[in-house]
Amino acid sequence: VSDDANAQSSNSQVDLLAAALAGDATSGAKTKKKKGKKGASVIDDDASENAIDPLAAIAPNAESTSRSAADDEALQAELLAAALAGSGPKVGKKGKKKKQKKGIAALLGDSESEDERVSSSENVSDQNSAAANAASDLESTEETDGEADVELDTNVSIDDLDEEAKEEFSSFIEEVENFTFAGRVKKAKAKAVVTKQNQKQSFGTGGEKFTSVRFEDVGVSFGGKQVLKSVTWGVKTGDRVGLVGKNGCGKTTQLRMLAGEVELDHGEIIRSSGKTKASFLRQEFVDELVLSRTLREEFLASFTEEQAAVAAYEQLEQEVASAGENGKLDQLDDLLNKLEEARLKCDELDAWNLSPRIDRIIPGLGFTEEDLEKLVGAFSGGWKVRIGLGKVLLKNPDLLLLDEPTNHLDLESVEWIEGYLRQCDLPMVIVSHDREFMDRLCNRIVEIEAGEAFSYNGNYSRFLEQKAEQRKAWEAAYERQQEFIREQRRYIKINRKSVARAGQVKSREKMLLRMERNGELVREPPRGVKPLVFRFPPAPRSSRDVIVMDEVTHGYGDRVLFRDVDIALERGDKIAILGPNGCGKSTLLRLMVGIEQPQKGDIQCKELPNAVLAYFEQNQADALDLSKSVLETIQAAAPSDMRYEDIRALLGKFLFKDSSVENKVESLSGGEKARLALCKMMLTPANILVLDEPTNHLDIPAKEMLEEALQHFDGTLVVVSHDRYFVSQVAKQILAVEDQELVLYDGDYKHYIERNESIREKLTERAIKGVTDIKAAPKIEIQALPEQSEKKRKKSFGGSGIQSGKVKVMNAKRWNK
The missing domain is CATH 3.40.50.300 (P-loop containing nucleotide triphosphate hydrolases)
Incomplete structure (x- = not known):
């Protein structure tokens, strides 16, 4: 075979061998020659197009695709060795080959309508789905067939790609990785190493003057639904972080994680000390107030740990005093030691001075000495917020967590709480849909979107500016990605039957599938989403008054x-x-x-x-039955003749779709509960x-939806x-x-x-x-x-x-x- 190979001319031998391995020498040689020419012209055209791309710096390398004599000689040896090993395509594997081609085509594109595909806009969600289907097809093919004429390893390292594909891919990823999931995780991990090193140098044993808490690649799911995918951000002394995002995106969940109430599925929360303590003012804190207590009694109820320590000390004190009477003199030394330990615990917690601690805090909250003897139920909603804030501050926290603190507050009260928190030295994380409040108070904004966290320095106004700038860059990166994918598809289509470029085609197929597998795809930016719309039922005719x-x-x-x-x-x-x-x-x-x-x-x-009349109470969402599902709540309130399909359609208008209607009310966020309560109002005209x-x-989109519905309501x-x-x-x-x-x-x-x-x-x-x-x-x-x-x-x-x-x-x- 070797003698025969040396006897033939280089170019004709390569073409004939390629055609022979393909099963048709004559047509194979013609196709190879034709496709080779076309490939060079398309790639050159692509390079010309990229020359005027706004992101020209990340245009792929467009080198000539002509091969040298040395390349042909090397390729000869490859092809002949393949022929001897029997690795060429086999006629009996048509079914297998067809399956694989179908799977790859789902990501790489249909080879019959390239021009139409290039000219049409492509949706990244469709691309991701197609990539997943392609990977699934490939895996199922490997399981059901004993042999494969092309083994496509989607776990390939970038070093396994050919040099041309490797250079193109590296250049492309370098430009867009800030907008890919894998790129953001890589950047976050690099930053986390520095953070941990600084912590080792800076932090002591708790109660330090400087506090830092950081999420590191945190994820969590509820009822099979992934709420947080990979969240990385932190808060430290001097930070007033505003946490923003749509209802149900996991804002309150993250506050509960910081408070130690929710376990993580993966990732970790890194604290500056094991003793770092967070205090949490919840959305529903008003329900936790006991209206029949006086204000002083309500504040004293905050000191659960301190009161338990004092009670333990008093109990031991009684046991010591009665040791002689009860015949326990032999245990006196042990009791005295325990008593001393209890005293030290009380000293550590400052448990002897609870009332003075209350007296010190009430002037700043706006209360007087006389107010301490009034019943909690006598205070309005705005003053109850001050009570709640006072209770969390009395716990001497290292980190303050506030969930919708401005609900129920008038302008004067909002301005008071802004001023109070600005003077507070504690680091804090705030969830609020009051944009002006966030703008005047926060110095950093963290937005939760699609299960990830995006951090912006500055207040809410600066966040809007930076987000607009980032959106432009995101859109450019996405368009660059789509062009890159189209270029690879062209190359694969043109050279699919070229044996000379079989390795390069295979490398590009691997590269595109790897991008989806490794999270290296840029997600499509939101495009002017149509606002949600609902209407209250037509108002029945009423009297004039x-x-x-x-x-x-x-x-x-x-x-x-x-x-x-x-x-x-x-x-x-x-x-x-x-x-x-x-x-x-x-x-x-x-x-x-x-x-x-x-x-x-x-x-x-x-x-x-x-x-x-339909009446929506101030805490209407809190009056819902927490044990029922979303669907059960509406079914219980719906008229008996209302069809199931109509109930589902109504729930859909309030964003309760698919399996989310089976979620328990207790698992809903505050905004989702409010939407469900509004949905109930729609059942009766x-x-x-x-x-x-x-x-x-309610988040901003939900507010706008309600605004629009009320504008069109034809009643009072x-x-x-x-x-x-x-x-x-x-x-x-x-x-x-x-x-x-x-x-x-x-x-x-x-x-x-x-x-x-x-x-x-x-x-x-x-x-x-x-x-x-x-x-x-x-x-x-x-x-x-x-x-x-x-x-x-x-x-x-x-x-x-x-x-x-x-x-x-x-x-x-x-x-x-």
């Missing part, structure tokens, strides 16, 4: 909240009730819906003709919506909310509680702040430009029902021209006499 209050005075004990209220709300009104914490806004709603009765006067709502803080716990709306932007988008009139009186501003929220200079200055100072600026309420055209075309009566005040699509005027009996 829907809520009437006649000479109403109400309060608690000697305290009067409002007096001599005389109002009538009409069909189609959209009113927001505003006022400071504790002024009686939620109380006013409870009076309207009949939960409470006024001390003086009369209220009518449900008693009026055709009134159908209503013409009066009374909503108390409906946006608490009465809402209490401290979310000023939300109010500006849904309310047409403002009802302000001012000095025990209700004052109407017959216009939207922008109209209201224009008439309150002090409020306008504060809001202007706080606003994130282009994000939370107060705008006029949008004018929404709502199709009026035919029977609503009756003649309208005129009201004595109103006529502001602000309309919701229906032509409306105000009732004469509308306000305080």
Whole structure:
């Protein structure tokens, strides 16, 4: 064979041998020659295209593909050895070969319509799915067939690629790895080594002045659903980290991990000391307050460890005192030693001075000595937040964890907590959907997206800027990746039947499959996702007056909240009730819906003709049955004639899809519970919506979805909310509680702040430009029902021209006499 090989000319011998191994010498030689030419021209064209690529620095190497005589001689020997070994394609393996080609084609592209494929845009999720299917096909082929004419090892190292593919791949990965999962993990690990070395040099035995806690490649799943994939970020003294992301992405879960309440599936949490202690102010902390306790008793209840230590000391003290009487003198030495240990424990915890510790903290929280003897139930929602914050600070934490601390707070209370936390030396991690609060307080933002963490230095405004810049780079990296994949597909398609380039084709196939296997694909950036939309059921026809209050005075004990209220709300009104914490806004709603009765006067709502009322309480989400699943919750509240398909469709509108409807309510985040509670309201059509803080716990997309739904609601709306932007988008009139009186501003929220200079200055100072600026309420055209075309009566005040699509005027009996 060797003599025969030397007797033939180099080029013709290579072509003939290749064709012979393929089973058709004549057609094989022609195909080889033709394909070789075409391959060179396509690659040269690709290089020309890349020359004008904005990311030209990462254009792949486009060297000439012509082969030398030495290459041909080496290839001759390879082909002849393969022929002797019987490794060429075999006719009897057609089924196997077809299976493999199909699997590879899923990632590498269909060889019949390359031009159409190149010209069309490609979705990375489809690509990832195809890659997974390709890998699955290859694995199943290896299991079912005894032999393989091409063994494709997808675990190949980059060093196993041919030099040309290796150079192209290395150049490409170097440019895009910051946007691949594998690249981010690599970078995080390198940073973690430095962090651990610094910790060994800097940290002592706990209680140190400098605290550091860091997530390292942390992942966790609940009920088979992966919540966190690979989270790496940290917080240290001086940091006020804002944790942001969509509802259900794992923000609260990470706070619970830092508090030691959730076990990790993988990864670790690195602490500066084994004694580093975190205190956690939960979303639902109000439910943990005992309303019948005095404020002092509630604060004392924070000292669980200290009180246990004091109780143990007192018990040992009694045993020592009664040792002689009980005949235990022989145990006295042992009891005295235990007593001394208990005393030292109390000293370490400063357990002897619990009341003085409370006295030191209350002035900063805004409480007085007299307040300590008041019942917790007497304080409003805003002051209860101060109680909760005081309880966690009394634990002397090294790390402060705050989950939605501004829920229920008015502007004055939010400004107080901002100032208080800015003066606090503790490192802190804050979860909040209040963008202005995060902007004014945080100095670093960590965003959770697709199970990973992305860290940005600066406040929320700076985060938005950096994210926009990163998005541009991300999109460029993704487009570069797609072009790189298309180039490799072209090369593979053109040279698939070329024996001379069989090794290079195989290397590129391995390279593309390896990218998916090793997390080296750039995920497709979000593309202008269509906002979620839902609509409240059409409001049943109601009477003209829907809520009437006649000479109403109400309060608690000697305290009067409002007096001599005389109002009538009409069909189609959209009113927001505003006022400071504790002024009686939620109380006013409870009076309207009949939960409470006024001390003086009369209220009518449900008693009026055709009134159908839906009431969303401030803690409506907390009233859900935690033992039920999402689906069971809605099925239990749905009308008996409501079909299963309609229930599932309704849940889908609130993002409960597929298997997520089987999740237990207890496993839902605060935002998911709020969405479920809103979903329940949709089951029965209503013409009066009374909503108390409906946006608490909702993320930005969910808030916008609710805003849009309320704008299109054709019934009457009465809402209490401290979310000023939300109010500006849904309310047409403002009802302000001012000095025990209700004052109407017959216009939207922008109209209201224009008439309150002090409020306008504060809001202007706080606003994130282009994000939370107060705008006029949008004018929404709502199709009026035919029977609503009756003649309208005129009201004595109103006529502001602000309309919701229906032509409306105000009732004469509308306000305080």
